[in-house]
Amino acid sequence: MGGRVNEDLIKERRKCTFDIKELTHIIDCGEENTIKRKQIDNYILNIKELWDDVPEEYLSHKERYENAIKKAFIVLKVLRQLHTGNIQITDHRTPTNVYSIQDGIFRNVNPLLIHIGLFWSTIAAQASTEQQAEWLQPDSSMIGTYVQTELGHGSFIRGIETTATYDSTTDEFILHTPRLSAYKWWPGGLGNTANACLVMAQLYINGTCHGLHIFLAQIRDFDTHKPLPGIKVGEIGPKMGFNTADNGFLGFDNHRIPRTNMLMKNVQVLRDGTYVKPKHDKLTYGSMLLTRVTLISDLAYQLSKAATIAVRYSAVRRQSPIKSNEPERQILDFVSQQHKLFITIASSHVYRVVGLWMWNSHKRVTADIHEGNMGQLPELHALACCLKAISSRDASALVEQCRLACGGHGYMMASNLPQIYAYTTAAVTYEGEYTVLLLQTARYLVKFWRLAAEHKPLPQNFAYFEDYIKKNFEQWRNSPEGIIEGFKAIVAGKTKAAYDTLQCNLRNGREFEEAWNMASVQLTNASEYSTISRNDIEALQSRYEELLALIRPNAVGLVDAFDIRDEVLCSTLGAYDGRVYERMMEEASKSPLNEDVVNESFHKYIRPVTMKNKL
Numbered sequence: 346m347g348g349r350v351n352e353d354l355i356k357e358r359r360k361c362t363f364d365i366k367e368l369t370h371i372i373d374c375g376e377e378n379t380i381k382r383k384q385i386d387n388y389i390l391n392i393k394e395l396w397d398d399v400p401e402e403y404l405s406h407k408e409r410y411e412n413a414i415k416k417a418f419i420v421l422k423v424l425r426q427l428h429t430g431n432i433q434i435t436d437h438r439t440p441t442n443v444y445s446i447q448d449g450i451f452r453n454v455n456p457l458l459i460h461i462g463l464f465w466s467t468i469a470a471q472a473s474t475e476q477q478a479e480w481l482q483p484d485s486s487m488i489g490t491y492v493q494t495e496l497g498h499g500s501f502i503r504g505i506e507t508t509a510t511y512d513s514t515t516d517e518f519i520l521h522t523p524r525l526s527a528y529k530w531w532p533g534g535l536g537n538t539a540n541a542c543l544v545m546a547q548l549y550i551n552g553t554c555h556g557l558h559i560f561l562a563q564i565r566d567f568d569t570h571k572p573l574p575g576i577k578v579g580e581i582g583p584k585m586g587f588n589t590a591d592n593g594f595l596g597f598d599n600h601r602i603p604r605t606n607m608l609m610k611n612v613q614v615l616r617d618g619t620y621v622k623p624k625h626d627k628l629t630y631g632s633m634l635l636t637r638v639t640l641i642s643d644l645a646y647q648l649s650k651a652a653t654i655a656v657r658y659s660a661v662r663r664q665s666p667i668k669s670n671e672p673e674r675q676i677l678d679f680v681s682q683q684h685k686l687f688i689t690i691a692s693s694h695v696y697r698v699v700g701l702w703m704w705n706s707h708k709r710v711t712a713d714i715h716e717g718n719m720g721q722l723p724e725l726h727a728l729a730c731c732l733k734a735i736s737s738r739d740a741s742a743l744v745e746q747c748r749l750a751c752g753g754h755g756y757m758m759a760s761n762l763p764q765i766y767a768y769t770t771a772a773v774t775y776e777g778e779y780t781v782l783l784l785q786t787a788r789y790l791v792k793f794w795r796l797a798a799e800h801k802p803l804p805q806n807f808a809y810f811e812d813y814i815k816k817n818f819e820q821w822r823n824s825p826e827g828i829i830e831g832f833k834a835i836v837a838g839k840t841k842a843a844y845d846t847l848q849c850n851l852r853n854g855r856e857f858e859e860a861w862n863m864a865s866v867q868l869t870n871a872s873e874y875s876t877i878s879r880n881d882i883e884a885l886q887s888r889y890e891e892l893l894a895l896i897r898p899n900a901v902g903l904v905d906a907f908d909i910r911d912e913v914l915c916s917t918l919g920a921y922d923g924r925v926y927e928r929m930m931e932e933a934s935k936s937p938l939n940e941d942v943v944n945e946s947f948h949k950y951i952r953p954v955t956m957k958n959k960l
């Protein structure tokens with residue numbers, strides 16, 4: 346769409362007091378990354394076949410998938426070319442990698458998301474060197490997915506019922522789905538796309554169960570794509586979002602795979618059935634850990650999209666004067682609107698920085714694990730659980746807040762805010778449900794509280810538990826350091842309260858697991874335990890309002906710095922030129938209900954009723 350940029354946006358950009366490009370480079374972790382990102386953006390976004398004539402909302406469930414899969418294979422080809430050209434495209438130091446560009450191309454989810462994001466990375470992390478050499482060929486025929494969750498079990502994965510029984514006479518595993526609740530359910534790309542999968546199953550050797558292990562299984566013929574004998578596979582149907590991801594179901598009827606298809610980097614089954622244990626019980630859960638870490642950056646990116654749309658719209662939208670004799674104001678001038686939006690910008694930066702820090706920590710801990718040192722794994726797991734849970738829940742709430750901040754127009758699919766919300770809120774559940782993950786972190790904290798309560802030595806990271814017990818916390822200070830101290834006090838106080846409840850339940854004769862369950866609300870809910878006073882809260886509030894006023898002139902600059910192209914934002918409300926009403930009208934004209942001046946339903950259903958008495 347051609348035409349002038351909206352006048353209000355022009356003025357906002359003139360008001361900006363900082364160098365937008367400099368902030369973009371910081372977000373991208375360096376100017377060279379910005380340049381590379383823009384090159385990839387230009388390359389991919391110029392591929393004509395990737396753009397739709399008809400908005401995807403008007404397609405049927407089946408058409409949506411077929412359209413998405415067409416685009417997915419164009420993108421896959423490009424990814425392969427870029428890989429061959431040695432361009433690092435999956436660097437999570439930047440939230441704006443090629444993966445993010447796909448948000449624009451699909452407006453929904455790439456059906457190959459799990460193939461690219463989880464299938465290959467799990468093989469790379471969990472398969473032996475020989476297996477990797479065989480399976481990670483660039484021209485592989487495999488299109489894979491990650492198959493863990495079952496109809497009956499998602500959170501409690503030890504309860505998974507699919508079995509892999511070793512048959513030493515044929516040197517094979519027999520994959521089997523013993524009952525309906527053991528059907529795999531949810532894996533992305535499984536419904537129609539994948540011909541192979543990594544499946545989590547209980548390993549049995551000579552009648553002994555060794556727990557969950559990962560197996561590579563072909564499920565469809567590479568040539569005809571028909572399900573192999575003994576495989577029942579299909580798609581699970583429409584969902585709140587993720588509708589192009591062809592999430593699927595899968596059952597095995599004594600399906601045989603070679604012994605060498607178990608992922609054997611950390612654990613092995615030998616030809617004679619000897620089981621060689623891993624160095625750490627939970628290494629098999631490594632893919633979940635990695636995905637939880639990468640999700641934090643992804644959620645930061647979703648927040649930056651929502652903030653860009655809502656801030657630009659709020660600069661363009663004028664409604665109500667503040668004083669009755671004045672013209673109508675930009676809705677961005679309302680302090681309550683600033684409160685809704687600026688926190689989203691800030692949260693995006695927070696999760697970007699934390700996501701990067703977690704990504705680097707994951708790299709470091711993985712390198713240690715390679716050297717046989719598992720010491721840092723529990724802390725990384727506890728942090729990843731908590732941060733994934735909190736960032737997904739916060740991001741969903743903030744995206745919804747941005748949508749509401751756009752009033753009625755935020756309810757339009759063409760604003761793209763409903764799609765961003767549907768995508769973001771899924772992350773509260775997948776890769777470990779919110780409460781379940783918080784309880785994993787609580788388990789970790791309670792362990793250290795027990796040490797503190799028993800006056801045993803604590804690692805430096807937990808010294809504040811001891812400070813809390815000795816009442817060594819400083820008086821509240823309105824400064825970043827003071828706020829961090831306050832948070833430490835809250836964590837310590839909350840952990841203590843939960844621990845005390847646990848102990849009380851145990852003293853009353855409850856078994857530990859029952860006592861834990863009874864304390865679980867305390868284990869997940871925060872309370873105020875810090876030394877903050879009413880006066881401090883009032884001072885914090887007025888500082889917050891001062892900051893809103895300081896940020897106001899830079900609001901548009903701050904979201905421009907996210908540097909998200911219109912083709913990726915896909916929003917009538919958030920485009921760079923701010924031509925909101927023109928775009929809305931243009932999108933409305935694409936509705937099939939506007940194709941005929943009089944829809945044929947009028948003649949079939951309306952007219953016979955409205956004209957009945959007149960005929």
Ligand SMILES: CC(C)(COP(=O)(O)OP(=O)(O)OC[C@H]1O[C@@H](n2cnc3c(N)ncnc32)[C@H](O)[C@@H]1OP(=O)(O)O)[C@@H](O)C(=O)NCCC(=O)NCCSC(=O)/C=C/CCCCCCCCCCCCC(=O)O
Binds near residue numbers: 501636726777785
């Ligand atoms: C952890 C559970 C809840 C419990 O497990 P269980 O075996 O029962 O354990 P317990 O006996 O309770 O013991 C707990 C102890 O184990 C330790 N532990 C647990 N997990 C780990 C771990 N991962 N690592 C290390 N240690 C671990 C724990 O600390 C305890 O130790 P201790 O005894 O106290 O000492 C478990 O059941 C669980 O994890 N449940 C959740 C299940 C889950 O997460 N399922 C996920 C299924 S897959 C999925 O959902 C996929 C979704 C689609 C995602 C698509 C979106 C991806 C977007 C990202 C984009 C990235 C793509 C980028 C592309 C590119 O550019 O590359």
Ligand SMILES: Cc1cc2nc3c(=O)[nH]c(=O)nc-3n(C[C@H](O)[C@H](O)[C@H](O)COP(=O)(O)OP(=O)(O)OC[C@H]3O[C@@H](n4cnc5c(N)ncnc54)[C@H](O)[C@@H]3O)c2cc1C
Binds near residue numbers: 779
């Ligand atoms: C969009 C999407 C994509 C997905 N993609 C994949 C995929 O590619 N591969 C795959 O294998 N899976 C996938 N999943 C499945 C996903 O991982 C699970 O749905 C998720 O782990 C939650 O498990 P659940 O559905 O069993 O929830 P449940 O555990 O049944 O949760 C229901 C409720 O019970 C509570 N609850 C459960 N256990 C406890 C407990 N111990 N203590 C306290 N409360 C508890 C929860 O907090 C929640 O409130 C996907 C899911 C979605 C929504």
